[in-house]
Amino acid sequence: MSEEVSAEILTTHILDLAAEGKRLDGRGPDDYRPITVEPGFVVSADGSALVRIGHTAVLAGIKLEPGKPFADTPNAGVLTTNAELIPLSNAIFEPGPPQPGAIEVSRVVDRAIRAAETIDLTRLCVTPGEKTWVCYVDIHCLDHSGNLIDAALLAAVSADYPLQVNHLPIECTFVRLGDAIVVDPTFDEERAAQGRITVATDEVGRVVAMQKGLVGAFSPDDVKDVVRRAFRHGERHRILAKGGTP
Amino acid sequence: MGSVGAKEVPVLLSPEGLRIDGRKLDELRPIRMQVGALHNADGSAFVEWGANKVMAAVYGPREVHPRHLQQNNKAVIQCKYNMAAFAVDERKRPGLDRRSQEISKVIGEAFESVVFAEEYPRTSIDIYIEVLQANAGTRCAGLVAASLALADAGIPMVDLLPAVAVGKIAGKIALDLRKEEDNFGDADLPIALVPQSGRLVLIQMEGHMTEEELSRALELGVQGCREIYEKMKQALRERYATGPIGGST
Numbered sequence: 001m002s003e004e005v006s007a008e009i010l011t012t013h014i015l016d017l018a019a020e021g022k023r024l025d026g027r028g029p030d031d032y033r034p035i036t037v038e039p040g041f042v043v044s045a046d047g048s049a050l051v052r053i054g055h056t057a058v059l060a061g062i063k064l065e066p067g068k069p070f071a072d073t074p075n076a077g078v079l080t081t082n083a084e085l086i087p088l089s090n091a092i093f094e095p096g097p098p099q100p101g102a103i104e105v106s107r108v109v110d111r112a113i114r115a116a117e118t119i120d121l122t123r124l125c126v127t128p129g130e131k132t133w134v135c136y137v138d139i140h141c142l143d144h145s146g147n148l149i150d151a152a153l154l155a156a157v158s159a160d161y162p163l164q165v166n167h168l169p170i171e172c173t174f175v176r177l178g179d180a181i182v183v184d185p186t187f188d189e190e191r192a193a194q195g196r197i198t199v200a201t202d203e204v205g206r207v208v209a210m211q212k213g214l215v216g217a218f219s220p221d222d223v224k225d226v227v228r229r230a231f232r233h234g235e236r237h238r239i240l241a242k243g244g245t246p
Numbered sequence: 247m248g249s250v251g252a253k254e255v256p257v258l259l260s261p262e263g264l265r266i267d268g269r270k271l272d273e274l275r276p277i278r279m280q281v282g283a284l285h286n287a288d289g290s291a292f293v294e295w296g297a298n299k300v301m302a303a304v305y306g307p308r309e310v311h312p313r314h315l316q317q318n319n320k321a322v323i324q325c326k327y328n329m330a331a332f333a334v335d336e337r338k339r340p341g342l343d344r345r346s347q348e349i350s351k352v353i354g355e356a357f358e359s360v361v362f363a364e365e366y367p368r369t370s371i372d373i374y375i376e377v378l379q380a381n382a383g384t385r386c387a388g389l390v391a392a393s394l395a396l397a398d399a400g401i402p403m404v405d406l407l408p409a410v411a412v413g414k415i416a417g418k419i420a421l422d423l424r425k426e427e428d429n430f431g432d433a434d435l436p437i438a439l440v441p442q443s444g445r446l447v448l449i450q451m452e453g454h455m456t457e458e459e460l461s462r463a464l465e466l467g468v469q470g471c472r473e474i475y476e477k478m479k480q481a482l483r484e485r486y487a488t489g490p491i492g493g494s495t
Contacts, residue, residue: 071336072336098344100347100348100350100351101351103344103347103348103351104348104351104352106344107344107345107348111452114452115433115452115453115454116454195359195447197449202454205456205457206454206455206456207451207454207455207456207457207460208452208453208454209451209452209453210435210449210450210451211352211449211450211451212352212446212447212448212449212450213351213352213355214355215355215358215359216359216447217359217440217443217445217446217447218445218446218449219443219444219445219446220444220446220461220464220465220468222445223446223449223460223464224457224460224461224464227457227460228457231457
């Protein structure tokens with residue numbers, strides 16, 4: 001049976017299950033897969049963390065290098081986020097320049113870190129307009145079994161930074177499966193999804209970033225519902241990011 | 247949002263509660279829409295929205311390039327959002343950057359959510375959005391222009407897609423941010439609405455809002471989209487109306 005056909009059968013099955021409030025792996029609509037966080041995974045980086053959400057594994061590495069501030073923000077350091085979805089992590093990825101999916105992951109993660117003011121960029125600046133530290137956040141997807149965005153940001157904020165970390169944004173992704181909106185989609189659920197929405201929240205009660213992706217639609221009430229759920233999950237994941245057990 | 251370490255922050259809201267350009271918080275910038283602005287495209291539209299100038303063209307349904315993207319059960323919808331080098335104050339390096347690629351992806355997915363793509367298997371519907379002059383809200387202006395261009399090309403859709411960005415400036419929720427408000431404001435939330443279902447097919451957000459502010463922002467955004475929807479229908483009527491229904495042509 002071709003991959004396409006089996007994927008379609010699986011999609012139908014996932015949607016049928018969702019209509020009964022069930023999921024393929026037995027989780028409830030608001031359950032995450034088990035999450036582990038391993039800070040300091042690579043010592044060659046200035047900071048790093050390996051995050052696993054179920055079978056998804058993402059490694060984030062932080063590097064600080066000297067550079068120049070942007071002309072329009074002479075007093076601020078530079079933050080650059082990049083995500084690589086490498087062929088090692090799933091058969092769907094091919095070698096080559098970053099595809100829109102990878103770009104989306106990096107930009108959504110970048111927005112959350114930036115908007116939450118995770119790092120005080122002004123403290124990276126050495127000489128205004130001339131010298132600053134550039135903070136590179138490189139995200140490496142090792143195993144893609146769905147929900148890369150949440151794993152990527154969790155890895156980025158769990159890294160053992162050589163900098164003071166102010167706010168801890170946590171991203172929480174949901175997909176629509178028929179009338180159900182479930183959290184932490186697997187790879188197969190993402191493929192069956194009729195819309196995906198990610199909400200990033202911080203510890204002081206702010207929504208700092210959102211992104212709707214894939215084909216599909218959400219009502220304003222759906223959005224309010226997932227924001228509420230994202231705050232709840234965020235609290236738990238923030239404890240994990242700090243090395244604790246929720 | 248882009249204000250960290252910036253040189254100077256302008257006053258975004260006067261003591262009377264008016265914005266830099268004298269607008270009220272729930273007021274849109276002036277919008278002008280022209281359907282059928284290009285000769286060669288199958289459908290096109292030009293939108294001037296505040297100081298934004300955005301051209302959109304639709305080609306198709308036509309053969310798929312590259313071929314391997316072809317789908318047997320539906321048309322593929324390929325969207326390219328691009329910004330001209332001269333569209334912003336400091337020259338933008340031409341070509342594909344990550345911002346444009348992300349915007350192309352989310353706009354393309356928004357249209358895939360409303361176009362009856364299954365009507366045209368093994369074809370491509372190509373949407374090109376060119377930002378010629380930018381002043382915040384270009385993805386929304388692009389969506390509106392592309393939506394009109396799709397209608398102009400005769401592509402069947404569930405509905406038109408009005409779009410607008412809501413934001414937070416000086417602590418207040420505001421509709422349709424201009425550049426200074428986007429750069430120095432507290433949050434930006436662009437949305438696109440399917441008026442018929444009341445659902446959103448594009449949602450992005452950056453900045454910070456409380457849960458309560460976000461609810462209000464969504465309501466204001468939906469209201470703004472409905473206002474833009476009326477203007478879009480008007481623009482289509484202007485292009486295609488030939489007199490009273492049943493009248494002579």
